[in-house]
Amino acid sequence: MNLDQVVLTFGRAMRERHGVRVHKICIDAGFTCPNRDGSKGIGGCTFCNNRSFSPASRRLSVQEQVTRGQAAIRHARPQDRYLAYFQAYTNTYDDVRTLEQLYRGALECDGVIGLSIGTRPDCVPEPVLNLLARLRDDGHEVWLELGLQSAFDATLDRVNRCHGFADYADAVRRAQRRGLQTCTHLILGLPGEEEFHWQASLELVLAHGTDGLKIHPLHVVRNTLLAHDLRAGRYRPVSRERYVEATAQLVHACPDNMVFHRLTGTARGDMLLGPDWCAEKWSVINDIAARVASLRAGAIQESAA
Numbered sequence: 001m002n003l004d005q006v007v008l009t010f011g012r013a014m015r016e017r018h019g020v021r022v023h024k025i026c027i028d029a030g031f032t033c034p035n036r037d038g039s040k041g042i043g044g045c046t047f048c049n050n051r052s053f054s055p056a057s058r059r060l061s062v063q064e065q066v067t068r069g070q071a072a073i074r075h076a077r078p079q080d081r082y083l084a085y086f087q088a089y090t091n092t093y094d095d096v097r098t099l100e101q102l103y104r105g106a107l108e109c110d111g112v113i114g115l116s117i118g119t120r121p122d123c124v125p126e127p128v129l130n131l132l133a134r135l136r137d138d139g140h141e142v143w144l145e146l147g148l149q150s151a152f153d154a155t156l157d158r159v160n161r162c163h164g165f166a167d168y169a170d171a172v173r174r175a176q177r178r179g180l181q182t183c184t185h186l187i188l189g190l191p192g193e194e195e196f197h198w199q200a201s202l203e204l205v206l207a208h209g210t211d212g213l214k215i216h217p218l219h220v221v222r223n224t225l226l227a228h229d230l231r232a233g234r235y236r237p238v239s240r241e242r243y244v245e246a247t248a249q250l251v252h253a254c255p256d257n258m259v260f261h262r263l264t265g266t267a268r269g270d271m272l273l274g275p276d277w278c279a280e281k282w283s284v285i286n287d288i289a290a291r292v293a294s295l296r297a298g299a300i301q302e303s304a305a
């Protein structure tokens, strides 16, 4: 079962909007994070080691990273287009002039039609939102990706996020006022959480409005506090079966026009400590797609009965 046939994936949404395939190219522009440099917190989130997913090309310019990213996409066709995905750390954490230079630099690269900017909900001041709105008004595809992870402040405290749900609600409201597209990141399997928390987080996110979702399991990577907890038996990763079922239920609860940027995630093989099944990206996605399809079929039968 192809996920595209079941939900509005980011890939399908972009094909329908632009008429071509659009790929995200991950960029590490050398930012840090207010939860690491002491302005919000130190040490970062207990699960965070950005080296586990960043493209290991920080010493390259943004333009060089775009070129390298394009070359690395297998089966790319000349007509394909790209979004520069500023992914590593907090990609709005600098003065707005520097941000504008970086973002515009990426947009000047051949084939790049837009930006996806990953950041913390407490790190989107008005000038940054105004900049993103101007870039959108210039005709670029612009997404603001907000790392919420959970709507429960107790959980956010427990993993040392150093922001609360109120920061997220405020950021979404201010982005929506400018008509900016938002994609909300949620993690399943945070310590102390179970299905009830995952569903309640999604309900709150839907109530505040978001255009896109990225859901992934909490994976444990080297050199993190969570890795200590895993080794000490204080943390148990979510099982594959639970993750597939819970994610399918969440997807099923979303409106049809929700754009799913991602429904699973993993880390570099040399960094990942667990769960092992994270590495089986496509089989996990296929199982989620099949389960969503069966939930939808059941709902149609029920409404017809």
Ligand code: SF4
Pocket (backbone or CB within 6 Å): 033, 034, 035, 036, 043, 044, 045, 048, 049, 050, 088, 089, 090, 120, 147, 161
């Ligand atoms: S906010 Fe993001 S970049 Fe900063 S420590 Fe947490 S996960 Fe890492």
